[in-house]
Amino acid sequence: MAKLVVRNFSISIDGFGAGLNQGLDNPLGVRGPELFDWFFHTRTFQQMQGDTGGERGVDDDLAALSMAGIGAWIMGRNMFGPIRGPWPDDQWKGWWGDEPPYHTPVFVLTHHARKAVPMAGGTEFRFVTDGIHVALQQAKAAAGDRDIRVGGGVATIRQYLRAGLIDELHLAVAPTLLGAGEHLLHGIDMRALGYAYVKHTAGERAVAHVILRKRA
């Protein structure tokens, strides 16, 4: 049975999944890159950039696993880009260049309709204006028996969590304090929603990889 999953999602020790003031110069918010330092060093990430090199090990294994078996992605509009409000034109096609690392349909939640944007390598950005349930329905249809990954950002994951729709989360608790930003879990009663701790694995760069799962 296809699952809705969050994988490889980094948060700080104080629980923030992104820094303040996201924008063109700060896609992850101020100091947000500290959350992903471990990921940037992996072979998986380097390959996504078209580079060779990068480190193998626990971090890399989980990074690779996070990309495997995914038949569709869902992301919030702020993860897709820095533009807020109506689309001024069709120029913006994501942060990821001509060939994004998704290689599947990517359903982008937005209040502003836009024509689908096919990219090299099988990624197609499709814009959904009817909310998270419709996006999930469309993603399921596209993914078949493969899983659907909610890429982020924080606000999008929070919406799916609150609706109890996410089956499994792999959070990477990174060795930093952001102090401020977008908090992943504040005000969400994960326990009441049926989530439970499954396991944790220590990565090479002081990251605690934590798996949470919703009880069936």
Place this chain on the structure above:
Amino acid sequence: MAKLVVRNFSISIDGFGAGLNQGLDNPLGVRGPELFDWFFHTRTFQQMQGDTGGERGVDDDLAALSMAGIGAWIMGRNMFGPIRGPWPDDQWKGWWGDEPPYHTPVFVLTHHARKAVPMAGGTEFRFVTDGIHVALQQAKAAAGDRDIRVGGGVATIRQYLRAGLIDELHLAVAPTLLGAGEHLLHGIDMRALGYAYVKHTAGERAVAHVILRKRA
């Protein structure tokens, strides 16, 4: 130089340091004991209970370290006991029996004055009604060149953190989701206060022991 420290303080993955509805039957709040499961299994804890047995290892080493070199404790009134408001009498002498595990003066923050309570083994509960700064001053005078430990609870640690007075924290991130309760860090900008990640160590029972320190 004597330091003000928090040690061995357990929080859930979602950041709660105590459950809801603390009281006589639930000193740690509902489901709060899940936070301390790792600690209950240590040799150090078993010895504090006057028992033999318990496990050795990383968890036990840190538990033992958390009790070493401390010259005075500070705790909030709700950690001292379940009574709220004025003291009805002098009957309540803490949760810890005739010989509490502190063996030093313990400064209890309260709005309601009360005579000091000497206990067996060197612990003396002293009640401070003039706030956290006065309690710290008195604790420093009592501790000499040894460290002062803020035992808890959450509200007390938050007060000292916000005042930037805590030098070092050892948090034990326990493998559970509480969902609700007292959140340790919400609304506190640890980074702006000068705190930084120092290191983390994996315990035997899936606890991530995290050390945070204030920059000098």
